[in-house]
Amino acid sequence: MQTLDVISVNIWQILISLINLVLLFLILKKFLFKPVKKMLQKRKDEIDAQYQAAADAEQTSEEHRKEWEATLATADAKADIILQNATENAKRHGDRLVMEAQEKAESIIRVAQNEAELERRKATEGIKREIVEVSGALTEKMLEREINVQDHHALIESFIEKIGEENDGNN
């Protein structure tokens, strides 16, 4: 079979080889670079989406954290308020109790005073009556005649009263 020389130039062969290269370029572009790049783009998109999702999740968690922190802070304040209220209530309650106790004590004292006054009055009354009787008896003895205690009671009483008043005034 015939062979070419080691160096031989044939324009048609050159043209065909040129076309071959262009053909291979198109093949590589369409069947290797295009699908691979498409896939890489898709992968990039997916990764981006995942990053985005991660960022979103972080953001939401951050928001939650802030929310909780805020509620915690307000909770402290709330607790303070509650405590304050409670203390105030307790104070008020205590005050009221003390006041009531005081009132009660005062009323007891008042009652006791009244009673004492009554007693005193009774006692004075008794003493008066005795004095009247005694003085009645004395005057009876002195005048030797009977004095109707009943009749002169009012008179005597006014008299004693006068004495008492004079005593009070002296005192």
Added chain:
Amino acid sequence: MKSVKTQKKVFITVDVLLILMMVLPIVAGIVLKVLTTPPSEGVSISGAMVFFSIPMPFQDLLITESQINSFLVLISIFGLCLYMTHGIKVKAETRRQRIAEWIVEKVEGMVNESMGDYFKGYAPFIAAIMALSAFSSLLSLFGLYPPTSDLNIVAGWAILVFVLITYYKLKSGPLKYLKGFFEPVPFLAPMNLIGEFATPLSMSFRHYGNVLSGTVISTLLASALQGLSHMILGWLPGALSNIPIFQIGIPAVLSIYFDVFSGCLQAYIFAMLTMMYVSGGFSYDDYLLRKQKRQQKRMAKNKKSKTKNNLEVV
């Protein structure tokens, strides 16, 4: 369940077909070579075998081994591409997908690095040059005629590169391109013109010469080794004197250099030079300036026509 199984079956069938598409061209080439090679008579170094010729204007179109082999390489690479991107997924599961990604990313990175952003679309072209050159040279591993040791094949690529270089030089300003020939001194114009055409010539001759010289040296060495073993074992009687002891192993080592290393290196060099020349002949700033000027002109023209229209309307 069944559909998944059938899907898997279809997938595997397609895979097998694609692998056959990769392997069969090379097998066919080997078969063709075996069938058509005449019994050798000593050492002979010649060009590609001519199968038949088609009459064409200027010159007959010769269908030679190199033509056939480069077509076979083309089909094989096509099959390889399809195989690598078959069943491509976002989540890389297969090794071939990783290889495909690696190739694409590497080539794009290389093109970006040495050509700049403007030539981003050149990645497949550079990959095509590298693949075609490397695989063509590597065909010699199968004992086939490497198309890259035919000047016509490499010259075709170099001419395409030359066309691209000139196109980009013209794109950044035709006047500047013409002026470039008369620089630095006008009488150097012929030298510059020769230099312009020397680019594709040197590219094609470098590539072709390297691959061809590898073949020549391999052939010479094989025959020399044959002679050596015959000299040493020649005193032995009968068939024993023909034992090729030196032809075992030594040619293989040389083949690693001349076929594998040199082939890949030349492919790399060719691609590198292409990138350098194409991007070197193009000045993006000049291109932008020219574009702006053109736009301004167009706008001025539009204004004029508008005012004309307005006048007409008035």
